[in-house]
Amino acid sequence: MLEPTPAAPVRSVDALPGARLASLLASAPAQPLVLRGLVAHWPVVQKARQATNSTQAVSDCLLNHYAGATVDAWRGGPEIGGRFFYNADFSGFNFERQRLRLDTVLDTLKQHADDPAPPAIYVGSTTVDTCLPGFRARHDLDLAPHDPLMSLWLGNRSLIAAHQDLPDNLACVAAGHRRFTLFPPDAVGDLSVGPIDLTPAGQPISLVDFRQPDLARHPRAAAALARAQVAELGPGDAIFIPSMWWHQIEALDNFNLLINCWWRDAPAWMDSPMNALMHAVLSVRDLPVEQRQAWAALFDHHVFRAGPDTTAHIPPQARGLLAPLQPDTARQLRAQLLRKLNR
Known part of the structure; x- marks a missing residue:
C-alpha cells in the first residue's frame, strides 16, 4: 500500500507588533493562517518562555485570576496515550468527565509532569471570563468588528481527533507546543467521520489517527492527507482556523495551555x-x-x-x-x- 503524501505546511506570516489583526486575516480569507509571535507580549506567554519553572509560573499566572469555579475535565488512564476517543465497542468513550476545580487540575498536571506515561487530563472550551475574571484585560486581541468568545484549553500530552467547529477560530498557544493538522470542509468523505449523535464534545469526529493512519482500515485517509495542511506552534504563536475546517490537534508537552477566540459571521438568532x-x-x-x-x-x-x-x-x-x-x-x-x- 502506498504511503500517504506528507501534508503541506500552513501558510505562515510574522505578526509584527502593531500589525492589524483584521488585515492579516483578510489576507487569507477562508484559509488557515499561522501568525508567528502574535501573542508573544501576553504576560502568561512570557512566563512560559522565560521562567525557569514555566509550569509553576504559568499556573501562578492563572491562579492569580481564579475565582473558584469548577471546570469540565476529561480524564483517561495512561493506556490511552492521551488520545481521547471512543471505547472499543463505540458504546461510550475511553475517558471520564469530571467537574474539578482548576487548581486541582493544575496540581495534578504538576504531580505527573515527569511521568513517562502519565494519566491523561484535558480541560477544554472553558470560558475565560467566567473561570478567570480579569485575565482577559491583559490577554486580549483586537478582532473588531467581531466580539469573540475567549476560551482556555489546558492539559498534558493529548490528541483531539479531527473535527469541525461552526465559528471562525483564532487559537493562541500560551504554553507548550501544539501540532495542528487541517483539512478543507469538502474532505469529509475521506475522513471516516464517526456518529453524529454520540460524540465526545458535540461535534462528529474523524475515526482516523492522522499521526499514524491505519490505511488498511481507512484507505481514503491517504487522499485526505494529500490535501492536509500542518503547522506546529510554540508559545506566542497563533493559528486562524476558518469555520468548518476539520482540525486534529496534538498537545506535545507535559503542560500545555491554549487560549482561543471564536466568532460567527451570522446573526445571534440563527440556529446551528x-x-x-x-x-x-x-x-x-x-x-x-x-x-x-x-x-x-x-x-x-x-x-x-x-x-x-x-x-x-x-x-x-x-x-x-x-x-x-x-x-x-x-x-x-x-x-x-x-x-x-x-x-
Missing part, C-alpha cells in the same frame, strides 16, 4: 446548521433516490444557491419565509418547526 442536518436525516435521507434528487434540487434553489433571483418574481410583501430572516420571523419559524416536530 447541525440541527438542519439531523432533521434532513430524519426526513430526507431514507427516501427513494429519485425523491432525494428532487429534494436536492429544492435545497439548492432555496438554500445553497439562493440569491436575489430566487424570489425576484414574488412581490416583496408576499415573500414570507423566503425573504431574508429577521429575529421575529426566525422566532415564528422556530415555533412552527417545534409544533411540527411535536406532533
Whole structure:
C-alpha cells in the first residue's frame, strides 16, 4: 500500500507588533493562517518562555485570576496515550468527565509532569471570563468588528481527533507546543467521520489517527492527507482556523495551555446548521433516490444557491419565509418547526 503524501505546511506570516489583526486575516480569507509571535507580549506567554519553572509560573499566572469555579475535565488512564476517543465497542468513550476545580487540575498536571506515561487530563472550551475574571484585560486581541468568545484549553500530552467547529477560530498557544493538522470542509468523505449523535464534545469526529493512519482500515485517509495542511506552534504563536475546517490537534508537552477566540459571521438568532442536518436525516435521507434528487434540487434553489433571483418574481410583501430572516420571523419559524416536530 502506498504511503500517504506528507501534508503541506500552513501558510505562515510574522505578526509584527502593531500589525492589524483584521488585515492579516483578510489576507487569507477562508484559509488557515499561522501568525508567528502574535501573542508573544501576553504576560502568561512570557512566563512560559522565560521562567525557569514555566509550569509553576504559568499556573501562578492563572491562579492569580481564579475565582473558584469548577471546570469540565476529561480524564483517561495512561493506556490511552492521551488520545481521547471512543471505547472499543463505540458504546461510550475511553475517558471520564469530571467537574474539578482548576487548581486541582493544575496540581495534578504538576504531580505527573515527569511521568513517562502519565494519566491523561484535558480541560477544554472553558470560558475565560467566567473561570478567570480579569485575565482577559491583559490577554486580549483586537478582532473588531467581531466580539469573540475567549476560551482556555489546558492539559498534558493529548490528541483531539479531527473535527469541525461552526465559528471562525483564532487559537493562541500560551504554553507548550501544539501540532495542528487541517483539512478543507469538502474532505469529509475521506475522513471516516464517526456518529453524529454520540460524540465526545458535540461535534462528529474523524475515526482516523492522522499521526499514524491505519490505511488498511481507512484507505481514503491517504487522499485526505494529500490535501492536509500542518503547522506546529510554540508559545506566542497563533493559528486562524476558518469555520468548518476539520482540525486534529496534538498537545506535545507535559503542560500545555491554549487560549482561543471564536466568532460567527451570522446573526445571534440563527440556529446551528447541525440541527438542519439531523432533521434532513430524519426526513430526507431514507427516501427513494429519485425523491432525494428532487429534494436536492429544492435545497439548492432555496438554500445553497439562493440569491436575489430566487424570489425576484414574488412581490416583496408576499415573500414570507423566503425573504431574508429577521429575529421575529426566525422566532415564528422556530415555533412552527417545534409544533411540527411535536406532533
